[in-house]
Amino acid sequence: MPIAPPLYVVIVHWEQPARLADTVAAFRAQSVPVHLVVVDNGSSLATVVALRVLAAAPGGIDSLIEAGANLGFGPAANVGFRAFLGDPAAGAWCALAPHDALPQPGCLAALLDAATARHRAGLACADYGDGRTPRVDPYFGGIPGPATVTEGWEPADHPHGTLLLARRTCLDEIGLFDERYFAYGEEADLGLRATAAGWEVGLVRGALVRNPQLHGAAAAVSYLQLRNTLLLVREHSGLYHAAVRAQLALLQLGVGIIAPGRRDPYWHLEGRLRAIADFVRGRYGPPPARLLAKAT
Numbered sequence: 001m002p003i004a005p006p007l008y009v010v011i012v013h014w015e016q017p018a019r020l021a022d023t024v025a026a027f028r029a030q031s032v033p034v035h036l037v038v039v040d041n042g043s044s045l046a047t048v049v050a051l052r053v054l055a056a057a058p059g060g061i062d063s064l065i066e067a068g069a070n071l072g073f074g075p076a077a078n079v080g081f082r083a084f085l086g087d088p089a090a091g092a093w094c095a096l097a098p099h100d101a102l103p104q105p106g107c108l109a110a111l112l113d114a115a116t117a118r119h120r121a122g123l124a125c126a127d128y129g130d131g132r133t134p135r136v137d138p139y140f141g142g143i144p145g146p147a148t149v150t151e152g153w154e155p156a157d158h159p160h161g162t163l164l165l166a167r168r169t170c171l172d173e174i175g176l177f178d179e180r181y182f183a184y185g186e187e188a189d190l191g192l193r194a195t196a197a198g199w200e201v202g203l204v205r206g207a208l209v210r211n212p213q214l215h216g217a218a219a220a221v222s223y224l225q226l227r228n229t230l231l232l233v234r235e236h237s238g239l240y241h242a243a244v245r246a247q248l249a250l251l252q253l254g255v256g257i258i259a260p261g262r263r264d265p266y267w268h269l270e271g272r273l274r275a276i277a278d279f280v281r282g283r284y285g286p287p288p289a290r291l292l293a294k295a296t
Helices: 017-028 045-056 073-085 107-116 168-174 186-196 218-237 239-258 269-281
Strands: 007-013 034-040 063-066 093-098 121-127 132-137 141-146 152-155 164-167 200-210
Touching: 007 017, 007 073, 017 034, 017 045, 034 045, 034 073, 045 063, 063 073, 073 093, 073 168, 093 107, 093 168, 107 121, 107 152, 107 164, 107 200, 121 168, 121 186, 132 186, 141 186, 141 218, 164 168, 168 186, 186 200, 186 218, 218 239, 218 269, 239 269
Parallel strands: 007 034, 007 093, 034 063, 121 200
Antiparallel strands: 093 164, 121 164, 132 141, 152 200
């Protein structure tokens, strides 16, 4: 019987070499052998030097791809996916994670066992352990829903990007991430496209992964989340649903102005107004530099 190749793992990184080192160690500690490919999203020279050292160290990174600019999560992931698809010897599956994902013991084995047991499984993701399942609402886009199983494969509308598994033949058929999203929402779009093509998408209960809380400039996160939700809703539910979602967003902004205590952690007036304006005029890709520069 031929020996299966190590699981091809793409890790998207930007300016967090210490967290990346922890993530590399967590993947190396898995019972499944891995081939680790890091795509660096234009980190500083000092950080890139640290990554080169990690790549040269035993048990470190197997391959470092320096993108040279901050492409965003989806476009950087696509760089890694293309490297995987361009290597027929890399196997049937590719895993994807950000630089701060920490798979818990047995995570990758549980993911692979559940996915390979289903011949039409195209995309799968690990379990946060929060009892929630990724769903897509026709008006609100990607939202968490209640879990329906306690162990093993659970159908989901899309995989979350903290740790997802993609089958080679699924990616060959449906394509890669839509790079208009830059970050946030691209996994929901990919999951819906996979389902539309007849592939199964699921979350594997018991395949645990941990990572820090959502982080980033509040203005940029607020902008990307709303703009990309509007794009996702329009693409998969239609313009009417997107128009209703935009009106709801404006109403939520008004409530946040009147009652600051009801704002979510990434509520940002300028970010969300710019999101609606850019959606209307078809501006996608990275957020405006002005919003990236805002720390709050």
